[in-house]
Amino acid sequence: MSAITRDAASVITIEQAGQHDAQQVTLRGWLYNVRESGKLLFPIFRDGTGIIQGVCSQKEHPQAFEALRGLTQESSVIVTGIIRSEKRAPGGYEIGVTKVEIVQKVPESDPYPIQLKEHGVDFLLDRRHLWIRSPRQAAILRIRAEAIRAAREYMDGQGYTLTDAPVFTPAACEGTTTLFEVNYIDDQKAYLTQSGQLYVEATAMALGKVYTFGPTFRAEKSKTRRHLTEFWMLEPEAAYADLSDMMALGEGLVSHMVQSALKNRQRELETLKRDTAKLANVRPPFPRISYEEAIRILNEHGNSAKMGDDFGGDEETLLSSEYDRPVMVHRYPAAIKAFYMQPDPQRPDLALGFDMLAPEGYGEIIGGGQRVHDYDLLVKRLRENKLPEEAFQWYLDLRRYGSVPHAGFGLGLERTVAWICGTEHIREVIPFPRTIYRVYP
Ligand code: NSS
Numbered sequence: 269m270s271a272i273t274r275d276a277a278s279v280i281t282i283e284q285a286g287q288h289d290a291q292q293v294t295l296r297g298w299l300y301n302v303r304e305s306g307k308l309l310f311p312i313f314r315d316g317t318g319i320i321q322g323v324c325s326q327k328e329h330p331q332a333f334e335a336l337r338g339l340t341q342e343s344s345v346i347v348t349g350i351i352r353s354e355k356r357a358p359g360g361y362e363i364g365v366t367k368v369e370i371v372q373k374v375p376e377s378d379p380y381p382i383q384l385k386e387h388g389v390d391f392l393l394d395r396r397h398l399w400i401r402s403p404r405q406a407a408i409l410r411i412r413a414e415a416i417r418a419a420r421e422y423m424d425g426q427g428y429t430l431t432d433a434p435v436f437t438p439a440a441c442e443g444t445t446t447l448f449e450v451n452y453i454d455d456q457k458a459y460l461t462q463s464g465q466l467y468v469e470a471t472a473m474a475l476g477k478v479y480t481f482g483p484t485f486r487a488e489k490s491k492t493r494r495h496l497t498e499f500w501m502l503e504p505e506a507a508y509a510d511l512s513d514m515m516a517l518g519e520g521l522v523s524h525m526v527q528s529a530l531k532n533r534q535r536e537l538e539t540l541k542r543d544t545a546k547l548a549n550v551r552p553p554f555p556r557i558s559y560e561e562a563i564r565i566l567n568e569h570g571n572s573a574k575m576g577d578d579f580g581g582d583e584e585t586l587l588s589s590e591y592d593r594p595v596m597v598h599r600y601p602a603a604i605k606a607f608y609m610q611p612d613p614q615r616p617d618l619a620l621g622f623d624m625l626a627p628e629g630y631g632e633i634i635g636g637g638q639r640v641h642d643y644d645l646l647v648k649r650l651r652e653n654k655l656p657e658e659a660f661q662w663y664l665d666l667r668r669y670g671s672v673p674h675a676g677f678g679l680g681l682e683r684t685v686a687w688i689c690g691t692e693h694i695r696e697v698i699p700f701p702r703t704i705y706r707v708y709p
Contacts, residue, residue, distance in 0.1 A: 277348055283317035283535075285361040288351045295320070295347045295363065298401070299339050301384055309336050311365065313347060318535070319403055321357045322349065324365040335368040342380040342401070344371035396700055397709045407536035408697055411529055412685045416481075418528035419502055419679070422521050423479050428504055431471035433464025433480040439659035441466055442606060446486040448497075460485035463678055465608070466663050468505035469639060472674055473666055479504040484678075491704055492581065493693040494631050494683060498702035503636075505676030511620045511638045514675045515596050518624055518634050519554040521679065522594060526550040529688050542690045546628065549592045559600045559618070562587055578604045585629040594633065598622040607649040610638040610673075622677075630687035636677020643667040 277292040285293075297315030304310075307326040312319055326333040332347075339345070348367040353360065374380055382398055392399045399405055420430070440447050442462040452458035464480035471478045481502045488495045504517060526547050529537065537544055557565070566573045566583055573583055579597075588595055602611055602619040609619035621637030640646045646667055650657055657664075685697040695701035700709065 281317040282313070282315045282320045282359070285318075285320055285351050285359065285363070289353050289361070290351065292348065292350050292366075293363075295349075297345065297347075299336075299341060299343045299345055301341060302336055302339055304337065309333060309365075311336050311339075313345065313363070314401070314403065314406075316406060318359055320359060320361060320363055321354075322347065322363045322365045324368075329366050332365045332368040335370055336365070339370070340374040340376055340379055341383070342398075343373045345369065346371060393695070393701070393706060394708070400699060403539055405696065407533075407539040408685075408689050408691065409699060410536050411533045411540075411689055412681070412697055414529050414533045415525045415681065415685050415688060418525045418532075419521060419681075420481070421528075422524040423502070423504060426477070426517065426520070428477045428479045428506075429471075429475050431468060431475065431478045431480060432482055433461060433467035433503075435461050435483065435485075437461045437466075439466075439656060442486070444655075446488055448485050448487050462486055463501060464503050465505070465676060465678065468503055468676060469663070469674065470666055472505040472507045472676070473670065473672070477504070477506045477509075489704060493695075494581065494686075496682060496694060496698065496701055496703055499694075499698070500681040501678045502681060503676060503678045505674065507672050507674045509638075509675040510673060511598060511622060511675060514636055514638075514677050515554075515556060515598065515622055516552075518596065518622075518636070518677055518679070519552045519594070522554075522624065522633070522684065523551050525684060526688060537689075540689055540691075542688075546592075547688065550594070554593050554624070555591050555595045556622075557587075557595060557597055559597055562597050565590065576601050576603065579623075581629075581631055584625045584631045588625040588627050588629070588631075591627060594624050594626050596622050596624050596634075598637075607653040607655065608639050608646070610640050611645075620675075626683065626687040628687065628690070630683060632680075633683045633687065634677050634679045636675070638673065638675040641667060641671045641673050643671065 277294045279294045280288055295313055295315055297313050300312040300314045300319055302309055302311040309324040311322045324332050324336055346369040347365055349363040349365040351361055351363055354362040381395055436458045448460040450458050461484055463484055468478050468480045483498055484501045485498050488497055530544055530547055563573055566586060569586055571586055599612055599618040600621055602617055605619040605621050609621045612618040612620050623632045624634035626633045650660055682694040682697050686694040691697055695703060
């Protein structure tokens with residue numbers, strides 16, 4: 269028995285079934301389910317690209333029939349048969365099974381733990397290594413991959429060069445309360461990165477337009493549907509760029525990610541029953557409102573937010589519900605924003621930063637803006653924020669040697685993909701989620 273049978277018919281994936289109507293093919297995958305009806309069996313196979321229903325007759329194909337009868341869920345199988353167009357079948361095609369090779373049979377004494385019924389989310393998260401086999405989870409992971417592909421395509425097309433940032437860092441980028449400390453070699457202290465920003469600021473001064481894309485870490489004690497402790501961020505940074513350049517880049521990037529998913533992952537979005545009409549309008553221009561306007565809108569809707577408040581989930585949801593595409597809120601009070609944000613020359617109490625809020629309650633998907641480029645101001649900011657100056661000496665070098673106005677942002681991949689997929693919680697859109705109480709499996 270060979271797990272990579274090459275003899276019989278041409279080996280295809282379920283996704284390709286439509287191109288092989290009336291042809292004999294071989295599929296390699298797993299048994300998702302099998303239903304028995306007298307002398308006929310109706311197995312459902314999956315192979316990671318989709319699911320397909322089969323029909324197998326005892327009279328015509330006794331070998332295949334006996335192999336499939338009572339076969340346990342998730343047993344691995346290589347199946348040969350004829351593809352037939354069948355309007356009522358999911359995917360529009362079925363396979364008339366003629367031959368079955370069992371690669372591994374799941375023992376009846378130890379059946380596959382995830383049955384085709386509702387399970388609690390903790391049960392599923394404990395078995396995340398198996399849960400990802402379900403059609404819904406597989407569809408989400410394919411959409412995630414498409415979002416990454418499209419994002420990279422867009423950034424590269426805009427002339428940005430990928431320059432990766434390190435994961436071990438000597439200092440905080442986004443405040444000290446969510447830092448993961450690691451015991452580095454010989455008891456040196458290091459931290460897992462919260463953002464690649466400081467490093468892309470350096471590579472921007474070397475290459476002009478750059479981005480980093482990688483995992484970032486925050487010891488978030490929050491147990492919300494928008495927080496992970498390990499998440500992926502795409503962070504562009506450009507020399508000689510300002511706040512409005514970054515808002516334009518952000519709306520172009522997000523539109524391209526959404527439109528690419530709609531175009532290239534239609535089947536997966538259908539599997540998720542995503543209302544894609546809600547994504548169709550996601551094209552530039554996105555509305556831009558100032559923080560002060562945002563406060564006014566919130567107050568008009570009965571929310572008591574006042575100048576100086578940061579926005580939480582409720583405020584973000586209320587604001588974004590006003591629009592059919594993401595909204596960008598700019599010029600927040602400097603006092604509630606990170607140490608590196610450049611003050612507005614007209615209103616030094618405001619920061620030249622922006623957040624992009626996704627529709628349908630998915631909250632902030634982008635945060636960024638213009639950076640402090642003046643050496644003295646940056647030193648002052650570090651001191652006000654009680655950050656260790658020694659660890660930031662290399663960062664200050666960027667202001668010592670040829671400092672220029674520059675700007676960038678960070679796009680949270682999981683929040684963006686959760687919105688595109690319409691999932692309840694962002695933990696479903698990363699293969700192995702890390703949250704406040706979970707590092708297993
Ligand atoms: O804290 S951010 O708003 N901004 C930064 O880290 C900047 N240093 C990025 C930059 O300018 N280069 O985080 C950026 C985005 C935010 O909008 C969210 O979409 C996402 O990162 N984010 C998260 N996603 C999931 N889980 C958690 N805990 C999380 N925190 C931020």
